Amino acid sequence: MGDVARLAGVSPATVARVLYEPEKVALARRQKVQAAIEATGYRPNVVARGLRTSRTWKIGLIIVDGRLNPYFVNLSQAIRLAAMAEGYTALTFQYGSANEPVADAVQQLILNRVDAVIFSYALRPEDIAPLTAANIPVVQVEQEAIAGTDAVMCDPAPGIRAAIAHLTALGHQRIAFMGGDPAAYARPRVHGTTMEEERLAAFRSAVRDLGADSDPSLEVLGRYFTLSGLDPSKEGRAMMQRILDMDQPPTAILASSDMLAAGILQVLNAAGKSVPGDFSVIGYDDSISSLLAPPVTSIGRPLQQIAKTTLDLAIAAITDADHRPMRRVFDTSLTVRASTAAPKS
Amino acid sequence: MGDVARLAGVSPATVARVLYEPEKVALARRQKVQAAIEATGYRPNVVARGLRTSRTWKIGLIIVDGRLNPYFVNLSQAIRLAAMAEGYTALTFQYGSANEPVADAVQQLILNRVDAVIFSYALRPEDIAPLTAANIPVVQVEQEAIAGTDAVMCDPAPGIRAAIAHLTALGHQRIAFMGGDPAAYARPRVHGTTMEEERLAAFRSAVRDLGADSDPSLEVLGRYFTLSGLDPSKEGRAMMQRILDMDQPPTAILASSDMLAAGILQVLNAAGKSVPGDFSVIGYDDSISSLLAPPVTSIGRPLQQIAKTTLDLAIAAITDADHRPMRRVFDTSLTVRASTAAPKS
DNA sequence: CTGAAAGCGCTTACAG
DNA sequence: CTGAAAGCGCTTACAG
Numbered sequence: 204m205g206d207v208a209r210l211a212g213v214s215p216a217t218v219a220r221v222l223y224e225p226e227k228v229a230l231a232r233r234q235k236v237q238a239a240i241e242a243t244g245y246r247p248n249v250v251a252r253g254l255r256t257s258r259t260w261k262i263g264l265i266i267v268d269g270r271l272n273p274y275f276v277n278l279s280q281a282i283r284l285a286a287m288a289e290g291y292t293a294l295t296f297q298y299g300s301a302n303e304p305v306a307d308a309v310q311q312l313i314l315n316r317v318d319a320v321i322f323s324y325a326l327r328p329e330d331i332a333p334l335t336a337a338n339i340p341v342v343q344v345e346q347e348a349i350a351g352t353d354a355v356m357c358d359p360a361p362g363i364r365a366a367i368a369h370l371t372a373l374g375h376q377r378i379a380f381m382g383g384d385p386a387a388y389a390r391p392r393v394h395g396t397t398m399e400e401e402r403l404a405a406f407r408s409a410v411r412d413l414g415a416d417s418d419p420s421l422e423v424l425g426r427y428f429t430l431s432g433l434d435p436s437k438e439g440r441a442m443m444q445r446i447l448d449m450d451q452p453p454t455a456i457l458a459s460s461d462m463l464a465a466g467i468l469q470v471l472n473a474a475g476k477s478v479p480g481d482f483s484v485i486g487y488d489d490s491i492s493s494l495l496a497p498p499v500t501s502i503g504r505p506l507q508q509i510a511k512t513t514l515d516l517a518i519a520a521i522t523d524a525d526h527r528p529m530r531r532v533f534d535t536s537l538t539v540r541a542s543t544a545a546p547k548s
Numbered sequence: 549m550g551d552v553a554r555l556a557g558v559s560p561a562t563v564a565r566v567l568y569e570p571e572k573v574a575l576a577r578r579q580k581v582q583a584a585i586e587a588t589g590y591r592p593n594v595v596a597r598g599l600r601t602s603r604t605w606k607i608g609l610i611i612v613d614g615r616l617n618p619y620f621v622n623l624s625q626a627i628r629l630a631a632m633a634e635g636y637t638a639l640t641f642q643y644g645s646a647n648e649p650v651a652d653a654v655q656q657l658i659l660n661r662v663d664a665v666i667f668s669y670a671l672r673p674e675d676i677a678p679l680t681a682a683n684i685p686v687v688q689v690e691q692e693a694i695a696g697t698d699a700v701m702c703d704p705a706p707g708i709r710a711a712i713a714h715l716t717a718l719g720h721q722r723i724a725f726m727g728g729d730p731a732a733y734a735r736p737r738v739h740g741t742t743m744e745e746e747r748l749a750a751f752r753s754a755v756r757d758l759g760a761d762s763d764p765s766l767e768v769l770g771r772y773f774t775l776s777g778l779d780p781s782k783e784g785r786a787m788m789q790r791i792l793d794m795d796q797p798p799t800a801i802l803a804s805s806d807m808l809a810a811g812i813l814q815v816l817n818a819a820g821k822s823v824p825g826d827f828s829v830i831g832y833d834d835s836i837s838s839l840l841a842p843p844v845t846s847i848g849r850p851l852q853q854i855a856k857t858t859l860d861l862a863i864a865a866i867t868d869a870d871h872r873p874m875r876r877v878f879d880t881s882l883t884v885r886a887s888t889a890a891p892k893s
Numbered sequence: 894c895t896g897a898a899a900g901c902g903c904t905t906a907c908a909g
Numbered sequence: 910c911t912g913a914a915a916g917c918g919c920t921t922a923c924a925g
Contacts, residue, residue, distance in 0.1 A: 216921080217896075219920055223859070227895095228894070232894085248659070249659045250595060250599050250661050251599050252918080252919055253901095254903085256921095259595060268616060269625070272623060277615060283640075297628070310895060311637060315595070316593065330594055435839065445571070462839070465839040473886075494782065496816070496841060497814065497818065541818070558911080559911070560912090561903090565905095567912090577910085592903070596901070596917090597902080598919050599902080601903085601904045
């Protein structure tokens with residue numbers, strides 16, 4: 204910066220002004236400074252600026268490890284790109300596998316003086332205190348572990364209803380739901396329901412409204428993945444095995460993640476059964492569904508909008524001292540692929 | 549820091565000394581300062597330290613977008629964790645999809661004064677100049693686009709030889725290679741060969757040595773993925789279609805990525821063919837191979853070692869002014885799963 | 894419209 | 910062993 208100032212024959216203050224409020228600098232001088240910036244290739248030191256203004260233009264992102272579910276790769280990528288579009292750089296920490304405690308990630312982000320922290324399925328209430336103490340705003344994505352904090356949510360109901368409607372229109376009567384057990388995921392919550400409860404409730408009401416079988420034995424509940432071993436299709440395989448062992452098995456299965464659907468396909472492949480011939484399968488997340496054989500019909504979310512909104516809320520919280528926490532809800536929707544067809548009659 | 553100093557009745561300089569060279573502070577004082585640090589929960593501001601010491605403890609990582617190939621999620625995760633273990637925070641930029649030019653990422657990393665930049669399949673020779681000018685060392689992973697720069701490489705030959713040996717032991721004679729076309733990937737190189745050439749050469753020599761058919765028509769070459777559309781199994785589907793159309797099709801296929809293998813399984817599934825009944829399939833990367841149906845035999849790399857070595861080299865380059873660029877090479881290896889069996893006779 | 898000066902929170906060479 | 914002082918590279922309130 205000193206070089207630029209010297210070259211242009213002005214003070215460093217004027218260089219800064221050309222950078223941030225050029226209209227306040229007389230034209231002749233401004234042009235001289237701009238020429239000097241060009242000539243030297245000068246770009247302000249982000250670290251120094253961060254120290255001076257106590258805005259680092261960094262946001263922290265704490266999100267589930269993408270190796271456990273590639274959906275989180277898509278989400279974190281979308282958030283990172285939305286952040287870049289607004290001039291922010293993302294500092295990402297993965298949560299879920301490895302022994303990388305969320306508390307440590309929070310500490311790191313505080314030390315790095317990030318302007319805001321975005322959590323996706325990773326916020327534990329006890330992590331809020333240090334962030335609040337450091338005056339760092341928080342946005343929750345698809346999670347409401349804390350009241351009074353911005354939250355960007357996804358409503359599973361539209362996608363699940365579309366999935367059940369798709370299956371009943373094909374002629375399916377016995378449709379199984381494979382998903383997270385609400386009892387196993389007693390997540391902290393502020394709205395009285397967890398995601399697992401919401402998805403299960405959406406399934407139940409869609410099945411009831413659309414005339415498919417309402418049979419509790421068709422609700423196959425468990426975990427999405429085991430944290431150890433990085434064998435993310437294991438849970439789906441185990442749950443599909445339970446379905447194959449049923450007295451009155453379903454003809455279609457709605458799984459609560461694409462990873463579960465992958466496990467389903469593996470068990471059916473090993474058992475010599477075909478999809479959609481013997482079973483129709485629908486996934487959730489629209490992550491690896493298009494890579495499976497056959498490509499799997501799946502419920503997806505509007506990722507770009509979620510990411511954009513998340514950033515808008517974070518920026519509002521950063522820049523507006525009077526910002527009131529908001530809650531935004533997006534709809535899920537169904538993408539039909541080759542894993543669903545009419546049942547054998 | 550001022551608070552701590554006041555509370556302990558010492559100067560800020562002494563607080564800093566307790567933090568960085570405690571043995572130089574008299575015991576009584578040191579304990580007083582440590583107590584004050586405890587009491588206030590003080591942690592040094594990383595931004596200020598970065599400005600003062602011109603070491604930010606950040607490393608930049610520019611790597612292929614994990615949505616194009618999940619292997620890069622595994623690799624970047626491994627590097628990020630290795631960095632954390634050494635006290636570094638990673639600033640990650642994805643390369644390949646979206647319009648996120650590498651040059652911009654490089655600029656961002658320079659502005660952020662990262663201590664080093666790690667490239668995986670993303671280094672273009674023209675990006676080196678600004679980094680060199682900013683005195684930021686570079687490590688190349690699985691890529692040697694530039695001479696005189698640290699490089700951590702993977703030798704495809706051991707894994708490919710193991711794959712072919714596995715197939716010939718099962719009785720396969722006609723084995724196809726599906727991979728990147730060396731002509732399509734005229735990557736910058738310093739060692740005379742590109743990765744595509746190395747893999748193809750490894751295939752050819754393994755096939756020759758192990759007595760399988762050496763038939764140029766069994767080399768099905770193309771691209772790993774299309775950058776547009778985020779349909780990463782598309783290329784594999786197209787190449788598999790070419791194999792199905794052959795007069796003398798192979799009985800086994802070695803694909804150069806798990807994404808290609810996914811496309812293979814999709815085409816065979818749609819054609820009513822079975823794996824490994826009709827075709828044995830081997831993938832590469834050991835990324836989603838364990839999620840496919842059937843789980844796919846795949847060639848993998850020692851990720852933890854690669855990540856650790858990458859960081860060791862980066863740190864050496866950061867801390868040691870006399871550091872001489874090094875080249876480290878790791879072996880690939882085969883993980884056998886359910887997609888390979890004896891051919892139909 | 895412009896510059897001199899202060900200060901963000903640290904670290905470290907220097908003097909004692 | 911310890912403190913006062915300088916300085917990393919910026920931004921901005923203040924005075925003119």
